[in-house]
Amino acid sequence: MPKLEVLGESGMDRLQTIAAFISEHWQKSDDQEMALALGLSVCTVGIIRRLLGFKRRLGGCRPITRPVVVLDETLIKQVETLLPTQDNRSIVATCSVPAKKVVDLRREWAKAFIQANWQKMSDFQLAEATKMRPSWINWYRRSIGLNRRVLERLLSASIQNRLDKTDLADALHNRGVTLEEYIELRGLKVTKEGLRQAAHNLNIETNPSARTASWYAHRYGCPRIADPQIFRQLYDSLGGLGAMSQSLGVDTYVLQRIGRMHDLEELWRRKSAGKVIKRCAICGATFTRPKRKDGTRNNPEQELHFCSRVCHGRYLGRNFGRTRHKK
């Protein structure tokens, strides 16, 4: 192709020359070749070509050929062994392989890795192991239908049949064990949510409200206070919750909670001084007053008692003031 002498021409003339050249050659040459001949950048040629309406997708152009990099098998093997341990940049530096090829190889390897390990690892763990982005891992996993929720359901269904129902219920309600700890304890291959669903299907309550005093006693390292009688004995002999807490090494609020579950709250509740029963002078209803308040009143000569402000108001209305009832 002859190199055009476009330099020296001015403005519109030059543009027209370029346009004429592109319309003549765009079907036979690619932008790179025309750019070389015109002394312009590939981008500029592409822009002018498209402005002239010569779009590549309309056909008629020669397909652009890119040089194909052929790598021999041993080099690919070498790259593949390095993929888990090194990032792309250092592989390119050590193996003299085109960067794009390394990226492609890593992507293919990561896909196989995800398919093999997605059930055991989270997306973030997969991302760390394959040195890919977590968002890509997530996208790829979903794009081939590897759904974690479905997996969860399948796992919990299979775990359900292998669980020891009484053992699980005992652990969750009496032995101070949480769902997560139970998985550790029995070496189950299931997530916390999976176990919760399995327990739900087996009618085992997993809500913390189902925990008994024994659960808390085990949880805080003092199983013997799970027995209410021993709890009471300790309380009496040591002389209070604070002393118990000191001697057992268990927080006071935990002891309070356990005691309340044993119905021993009366141990540390202040006792009531007692009540006095009175009768209302208006409606005749009986009501109580604290004993310590009996006899303390503004008008000691007054013998009448009233159950409420309403009854007191009625009494005042009937006996005093301008509107009092006439006999």
Ligand SMILES: [Zn+2]
């Ligand atoms: Zn009354």
